[in-house]
Amino acid sequence: MDHICPVCRTHNNDLAIDFSIEEFVCSHCNNLITIGQSVKRKIVKKPVENVVLEVGRKGLLYGKEYWIINIVIKKYGSDTFWREYALKDRTGNNVYLSESDGHWVFLRPVDFAFKEFQYYAEADGKKYRWYETTPCNVHAAAGFFEEKLQSGLAYYKEYVNGTEMISREQYGKSLQFFKGNHISRGEIKKAFGITDMPYRSGTGIVQPFLFNVKQCTNIMAITALLICILQLYVVTSRSNQTVFEQGVNFADVTDKEMVSKSFTLSGGSAPLKVHVFSDVDNSWANVGLGLVNEKTNEVIYASKDIEKYSGFEGGESWSEGSTTEDFNLCGIPGGTYHFLISAEKESGTKDLFKSGYRPDNADFSIIKNDAGSFFLKNDKDQTISTYGERGILANDIILRTGLQNNMKETGKLDSILTNMPQEYGYPGNYERNPSVNIKASWLPVSFWNFGIVLACLIIFAVVISWMKRIFESGKWSNSSNSPYSNN
CATH class of the missing domain: 2.60.120.380 (Jelly Rolls)
Structure with missing residues (x-):
């Protein structure tokens, strides 16, 4: 496809596909040229502000090859601009990429007029809420146009449903209808092999939330149900x-x-x-x-x-710990x-029995307190037996150690017990x-983790709902028909 500018004689052959056009903007002198005429219509400003794609570039979107055939920057008011890229495939079908503040929308023309009401429109069984009616005109343009480039005032009326939209473009009596959806920056980069993208600010008109809140809510509800079932199983099958x-x-x-x-x-x-x-x-x-x-x-x-x-201070008792x-x-x-x-x-x-009296080959120790009582501690089971009379203890020692036939040792035993050192205050005051x-x-059965997980799920759901509302409120902040009262 080659079109020679009659003004500067430049060959405009950027496209690898061929189709009929009515006008083109010369890539060298920026004159708008009507096919079949040897004079220029006017000089058109070259689109440069945040333009990241050029006429003739090929891209693969949704499995189909497209070529960019023209670029139009449209202006609303004195300082609001957005870019529209017209794309065509080899079979002659047209689609459009619209970019505003770094947010992208993929648009397809439709051959039917959707039903419009005061605050919404219907198409394909869906309701779309009216977002805004925007008057605009062409600020800059480049490329090849199948119809005359209209420089006068046009009106866009846009309707939104989540990440989808429908719009109507009116120029004079001419009407065009479009249906579009959000397309990510990553998809644009991958499709056209570019790295630089326009700076993104605010929230796009059909920009999706971070994730699907409805699906997330369903997943959390199913998770909560499974946790409840698991907890019920634990409670019925285990015990602390x-x-x-x-x-x-x-x-x-x-x-x-x-x-x-x-x-x-x-x-x-x-x-x-x-x-x-x-x-x-x-x-x-x-x-x-x-x-x-x-x-x-x-x-x-x-x-x-x-x-x-514990203690007393200022006439009052206190206690801690x-x-x-x-x-x-x-x-x-x-x-x-x-x-x-x-x-x-x-x-x-201090273990008093370690320093007490211990007969030879015995498995016990004996101590004596200041009241004259004796205490015998068994090494095997650590039990302590109390004796009020020395004679009873002596007989027990003889039986435990086998001294019945040893009169000499029996005599010594009575002397040892009589002269044992006394442990004052034992046991009452000595070891309290x-x-x-x-x-x-x-504790295999615990309700803490169960409650914490459920509480986290509820808190997460509340936070996500709040974030979604803030997100949607920002999306509709420029609309005259916002469903959020604070806009």
């Missing part, structure tokens, strides 16, 4: 249970760790809730736990302080475990807080 409970004497874990008995957790990962108690009073205690997975030897450590203080503390070891998978236990308390601990109690519960 105590898996470990033991009292630990501070004296037994002074400067060392105690290895607890093993326990088994059955099921998927769940929190292990630990409850610790120590009868502190204006003092503190500390418990350290290491949860050991017996299969992997992986250890999870935790430490918790227990403290309680507690004798109990709770904490969770989260996400513990099923398996066999044991605890490594360490503990300490304020002012330390001897131990800490540890209880661990397996």
Whole structure:
């Protein structure tokens, strides 16, 4: 396709396809030339503002090859411009790309007039809300035109439904109808092989929201339903249970760790809730736990302080802290475990029986308090027996150690018991807080995560709805028929 300008004799052969035209704008002298005439009509301003495509460029849109045959910049008022690119395929079909503020619309001409009402129009069974009626004229142009380029005032009336629109262009008595949809910047870049794009600002007339809110709402509703079903299954198939409970004497874990008995957790990962108690009073205690997975030897450590203080100040009593503390070891998978236990308390601990009387080859120790009572502690089960009379204790020792036939040792025993050092105040005043109690519960049934997930879904839905409203409000901010009252 080659058209020679009668003014400057330039060959205008930018197109690889051939079709009948009525006018063209010379690419060299910018004169508007009517085919068959040897004189110019007028000089047309060359489109340069934010123009990223040129006449003759080929692109692949929606699986079909198109060539840009002309470019027209239209003007509304004194400072509002948008660009329209006319495209043609090899079979002669025309489509259009309209770009305004960096937002693109793909338009197809239709051969029917849609039904128009006061505030909306109908086409193909859909209602489109009236957006705006815009008077405009041609500001700049380039390329080849199948009909005469109209430079007078034209009127565009646009209707919008989501990411689709229909529009009517009226110039004098001539009417044209179009149907269009949003097309992304990425698709334009890919179709025409370009990198630079016009700066984008505001919200396009048919620009889509970040995602489909209706589909997102449906997905979240289905997700919430599945979570409810899963929670119902968990509640009916599992139960919380105590898996470990033991009292630990501070004296037994002074400067060392105690290895607890093993326990088994059955099921998927769940929190292990630990409850610790120590009868502190204006003092503190500390418990350290290491949860050991017996299969992997992986250890999870935790430490918790227990403290309680009280007193009088200004004629009023006060109290703070507690004798109990709770904490969770989260996400513990099923398996066999044991605890490594360490503990300490304020002012330390002392095992009096370690310095008490211990007969040869015996498995027990004995102490005596200032009231004359004796206390025997069994090494095997750590039980303590109380004796009010020395003779009864002596007979018990003889039986436990097998000294019945040894009169010499029996005589020494009575002397030893009589002259034993006294532990003043034992047991009442000497050891008021001897131990800490540890209880661990397996919590496969928890409503916290269930509630948190549902709350997050609800909050997400509310936030998305609010964002969508803000987005749509911005889209309709330039409309005379906005459905949003704040516009």
